[in-house]
Amino acid sequence: MSTETLSVGTGAIGDADIFAARQEFSGGLPDWFTTMQREHWTRFLESPDPTRLDETWRFSDLRPLSKIAGFVPTPFEKPDADDLIARSNTVKNPAGQLVFVDDNLAAARVMDAELEKKGVIFTTLFDALNNHGDLVREYFMKETPQLGSEKYEALHVALVRSGVFLYVPDGVEVDRPFVVYNWTQQEKGAVFPHTLFVSGKHSKSTLVEFQRAASTETEHLVISNAHVFSGDGSETNHRIIQDWNTKTLSFQLNTNNADRDTNAKSIIVNVGSSQARQEVHGKIFGSGSNVEMYSVNVPRKDQQFDQRTLQTHLAPHSRSDLLFKNALLDKSRTIFSGLIIVEEGAQQTDAYQTNNNLMLSGDAESNALPGLEIKANDVKCSHGATTGRIDESNLFYFLARGITRSKAHELIVFGFLEEVIEKFGDEALEDYVRGRLAEKSLA
Amino acid sequence: MNTLEIKNLNVTIDGQRILKDFSLTLPKGEVHALMGPNGTGKSTLAKALSGHEDYEIESGEALLDGEDIIGMEPDEIARAGLFMAFQYPSEIPGVTIANFIRAALTARLNEGETFRAPDFYKELYARMDELKIDRKFTSRFVNEGFSGGEKKRCEILQMAMLKPRYAIMDETDSGLDIDALKIVAEGVNKMRGPDLGILIITHYQRLLNYIVPDKVHVMADGAIVRSGGPELALELEEKGYESVTAEPAGASS
Numbered sequence: 001m002s003t004e005t006l007s008v009g010t011g012a013i014g015d016a017d018i019f020a021a022r023q024e025f026s027g028g029l030p031d032w033f034t035t036m037q038r039e040h041w042t043r044f045l046e047s048p049d050p051t052r053l054d055e056t057w058r059f060s061d062l063r064p065l066s067k068i069a070g071f072v073p074t075p076f077e078k079p080d081a082d083d084l085i086a087r088s089n090t091v092k093n094p095a096g097q098l099v100f101v102d103d104n105l106a107a108a109r110v111m112d113a114e115l116e117k118k119g120v121i122f123t124t125l126f127d128a129l130n131n132h133g134d135l136v137r138e139y140f141m142k143e144t145p146q147l148g149s150e151k152y153e154a155l156h157v158a159l160v161r162s163g164v165f166l167y168v169p170d171g172v173e174v175d176r177p178f179v180v181y182n183w184t185q186q187e188k189g190a191v192f193p194h195t196l197f198v199s200g201k202h203s204k205s206t207l208v209e210f211q212r213a214a215s216t217e218t219e220h221l222v223i224s225n226a227h228v229f230s231g232d233g234s235e236t237n238h239r240i241i242q243d244w245n246t247k248t249l250s251f252q253l254n255t256n257n258a259d260r261d262t263n264a265k266s267i268i269v270n271v272g273s274s275q276a277r278q279e280v281h282g283k284i285f286g287s288g289s290n291v292e293m294y295s296v297n298v299p300r301k302d303q304q305f306d307q308r309t310l311q312t313h314l315a316p317h318s319r320s321d322l323l324f325k326n327a328l329l330d331k332s333r334t335i336f337s338g339l340i341i342v343e344e345g346a347q348q349t350d351a352y353q354t355n356n357n358l359m360l361s362g363d364a365e366s367n368a369l370p371g372l373e374i375k376a377n378d379v380k381c382s383h384g385a386t387t388g389r390i391d392e393s394n395l396f397y398f399l400a401r402g403i404t405r406s407k408a409h410e411l412i413v414f415g416f417l418e419e420v421i422e423k424f425g426d427e428a429l430e431d432y433v434r435g436r437l438a439e440k441s442l443a
Numbered sequence: 444m445n446t447l448e449i450k451n452l453n454v455t456i457d458g459q460r461i462l463k464d465f466s467l468t469l470p471k472g473e474v475h476a477l478m479g480p481n482g483t484g485k486s487t488l489a490k491a492l493s494g495h496e497d498y499e500i501e502s503g504e505a506l507l508d509g510e511d512i513i514g515m516e517p518d519e520i521a522r523a524g525l526f527m528a529f530q531y532p533s534e535i536p537g538v539t540i541a542n543f544i545r546a547a548l549t550a551r552l553n554e555g556e557t558f559r560a561p562d563f564y565k566e567l568y569a570r571m572d573e574l575k576i577d578r579k580f581t582s583r584f585v586n587e588g589f590s591g592g593e594k595k596r597c598e599i600l601q602m603a604m605l606k607p608r609y610a611i612m613d614e615t616d617s618g619l620d621i622d623a624l625k626i627v628a629e630g631v632n633k634m635r636g637p638d639l640g641i642l643i644i645t646h647y648q649r650l651l652n653y654i655v656p657d658k659v660h661v662m663a664d665g666a667i668v669r670s671g672g673p674e675l676a677l678e679l680e681e682k683g684y685e686s687v688t689a690e691p692a693g694a695s696s
Contacts, residue, residue: 399517400521400529402522402547405516407550
């Protein structure tokens with residue numbers, strides 16, 4: 001470990017003075033931000049723990065939540081992680097790249113100089129707070145998922161100290177992706193990665209986040225937030241590949257906010273975590289927009305993936321499409337709870353919500369709670385959840401061609417997931433995801 | 444040895460006996476047609492030989508070049524060299540034709556052999572051109588959204604790529620219009636040769652105008668009741684199954 005380790009910030013979340021101790025190191029940050037952190041710390045302390053009576057926690061396993069107090073926010077130090085930096089190379093030739101280890105910037109920021117000249121900002125959240133404070137203030141926690149994890153969101157805001165700010169100015173189109181790697185390393189460490197992605201009018205950009213652990217053996221708490229603001233006429237592509245180790249309790253609390261005529265697309269792949277809570281709220285503020293929220297989930301062993309989604313249509317003539325595909329192995333569990341809300345006046349809305357579960361084991365369990373709440377009278381909405389096993393006649397077709405049973409299973413499962421994977425629209429990344437799923441979940 | 448020799452096969456499904464001491468010898472290099480009315484056990488024969496678990500084989504043998512395939516797993520039977528062209532091919536979401544055939548070929552590689560993608564695509568495109576299948580279909584998902592004719596052509600494409608020693612074509616002509624039938628027949632005729640034995644299961648004589656068989660067998664109630672040359676198919680067409688099967692069985696070969 002580095003010798004630059006500081007003596008504070010090593011208490012656990014449950015320690016009375018942890019917040020004050022960490023605030024000593026927020027010197028130089030804007031007052032509005034530190035005030036907000038203080039308020040959220042209070043909110044965290046005062047919010048009750050979720051119970052299974054809460055609709056937003058129905059079917060959830062709440063036991064792991066009691067362990068949160070024992071995790072230790074990682075110290076402020078420059079990480080010693082040359083190997084992790086070297087392994088942060090999945091996307092070749094990115095437009096920009098940031099590598100964090102335990103919430104500390106680990107490698108020098110990579111950024112295309114041409115884009116910098118055009119006004120693109122791609123930097124750490126703290127750098128952005130210091131140098132683009134007003135811009136960050138306009139968007140930071142402006143929208144929240146409101147899907148049940150408010151207490152943990154408050155903890156995130158109180159203790160956040162790391163993250164990414166991507167700002168693409170009006171009219172700037174960037175084809176190559178911006179890439180973020182977040183690594184966990186310290187045993188019992190708690191991290192709070194934050195992503196704020198703001199796209200200007202008629203801009204186009206892609207942000208890819210890789211979430212990984214240095215070791216398979218360490219325990220971690222991760223409470224991530226990601227908020228995308230797609231300006232009028234812009235195209236945003238946001239991808240998260242959640243690949244924490246299987247001793248991680250993770251939260252991914254996201255909003256996708258669309259103005260007029262946007263094409264806002266997000267994909268989340270869940271591979272890792274012991275328990276992964278995923279909240280996604282698509283908010284359509286403008287008309288003529290297309291908002292896509294897709295997710296691929298392959299839980300195995302005792303993994304539990306808890307998915308809560310909301311599509312809120314506030315403006316007419318927009319479309320949203322949500323597709324969550326889960327392939328469950330072993331004793332894994334998924335909970336999908338999705339709601340479409342079409343507000344009064346949001347006429348001519350097209351909203352779709354689909355959850356497909358492929359059960360690969362008799363011991364796996366999937367729960368689906370799809371819902372609609374429509375206050376406009378001229379809309380097209382559909383929601384549906386399916387749960388099924390591998391079709392025997394399909395399996396026989398593979399076998400009759402000489403393909404082994406295990407290879408047939410693999411191809412059928414990948415075929416099932418392909419509907420989402422092919423939406424990456426980036427062959428190298430698609431191949432990476434397929435390979436990672438094969439290696440980690442289906443091997 | 445160079446035969447697919449089915450001897451006294453007895454097959455039940457849900458406790459009901461469908462094939463009754465069924466025997467047939469298909470020499471490599473020949474094309475035989477197995478005809479008969481619906482419900483006589485033609486498709487049962489195809490499924491049972493493919494190793495489908497719903498079909499219980501009570502007794503009998505099926506020797507593929509001397510090796511008994513009864514009791515083997517379906518994928519082992521396929522790799523041993525028996526190909527089944529399905530009457531109703533499955534639709535496989537998310538798996539492209541190229542990947543599907545590639546997986547089937549990869550499963551046949553011997554230890555130390557590697558799959559050569561450029562050679563594979565070269566051959567795949569050539570076969571697709573022959574069968575008038577648009578090359579774009581390589582990235583289509585297997586049979587998903589295909590017309591009846593496209594599905595059957597896709598079966599023949601797989602057969603051409605996998606190069607079996609024996610092929611059973613189960614009602615390949617059903618659901619085909621005349622143009623599709625001609626294309627399929629042409630594809631099969633190109634594959635005819637000393638290294639392949641083909642058993643065409645069909646209800647109608649129509650396909651046999653385009654794929655002229657060396658022998659025709661007529662099946663009734665779970666066994667072959669008559670065998671003969673291609674002219675037998677015409678006789679069936681003319682007189683109907685009832686009168687033909689009522690006549691005494693000819694010498695089964």
